Amino acid sequence: MTPSRDKPARELLDFYIEAGADALVGEEPVDRFAAVEVPPRPARAPQPPPTVPDMPQRAAPPAPDAAAMEAREAARSAATLEELRAILEKFDGCALKATATQLVFADGTPGARVMLVGEAPGRDEDIEGLPFVGRSGKLLDRMLAAIGLDRTSVYIANIVPWRPPGNRTPTPQESAICLPFITRQIELADPDILVCLGGPSAQTLLGIKDGITKTRGRWFTFNTGKREIRAMPTFHPAFLLRSPLQKRFAWRDFLAIKKALGKPRAPDAAQHEA
Ligand code: URA
Numbered sequence: 001m002t003p004s005r006d007k008p009a010r011e012l013l014d015f016y017i018e019a020g021a022d023a024l025v026g027e028e029p030v031d032r033f034a035a036v037e038v039p040p041r042p043a044r045a046p047q048p049p050p051t052v053p054d055m056p057q058r059a060a061p062p063a064p065d066a067a068a069m070e071a072r073e074a075a076r077s078a079a080t081l082e083e084l085r086a087i088l089e090k091f092d093g094c095a096l097k098a099t100a101t102q103l104v105f106a107d108g109t110p111g112a113r114v115m116l117v118g119e120a121p122g123r124d125e126d127i128e129g130l131p132f133v134g135r136s137g138k139l140l141d142r143m144l145a146a147i148g149l150d151r152t153s154v155y156i157a158n159i160v161p162w163r164p165p166g167n168r169t170p171t172p173q174e175s176a177i178c179l180p181f182i183t184r185q186i187e188l189a190d191p192d193i194l195v196c197l198g199g200p201s202a203q204t205l206l207g208i209k210d211g212i213t214k215t216r217g218r219w220f221t222f223n224t225g226k227r228e229i230r231a232m233p234t235f236h237p238a239f240l241l242r243s244p245l246q247k248r249f250a251w252r253d254f255l256a257i258k259k260a261l262g263k264p265r266a267p268d269a270a271q272h273e274a
Contacts, residue, residue, distance in 0.1 A: 099163075101126045101127060104126065114191055115186060193260055198212060202220075
């Protein structure tokens, strides 16, 4: 193909990828709009409506409540971050695992003073198995660098550790099922400061209803189960890529985080270390 004939095909592929159609499901294309010949159904004598016991029995999918309970027990049983990762690798209670390429557990240094939590991995993260490695991750790296931090001096994870198909927003049920794992991950990573990247992360972790425009830059308290730590919601880097004018607010938030890092650990934290 000449480059000029190649371009529309490339653009069409880019469009499919942007729309989330980025996986091959068959070797042959199928025209699902083509008229299908439906063979006439054989005439049947009128039947009485089936009673409930006669209904076909199908294996019920695991109820979300049961999956959330299983997640709580599994997360609680992890004594270390390595154990938590191994438990998540085996956990089948979240349907997102079936469509994701792999688990996206964390990046950075466990035990770092700052932990950042996003919403869910995207396409690049799904491929690499690491959070925030795509375009928004590159911006996050620059924001961290602006306050003297990098991937080795923070710990990064997501509420949901599997990529939702087509980068859609995780459903409330999916987030609820994954919540015990991320809360245990925070407890085991034991940061001094929790940064919630974007509204969904802040709402899920801090139990707040207000949107990110209202909550960003404010300090909240997050109880890790071991101690109370400071938590700040800020804009998600993906949002900042779409709305660059908002970067000045994120800059303020990151300066506040830098200032907070200059302060010694809270007294209850010192007690926790003893
Ligand atoms: N957005 C997120 O919330 N998390 C990632 O890991 C990447 C993009």
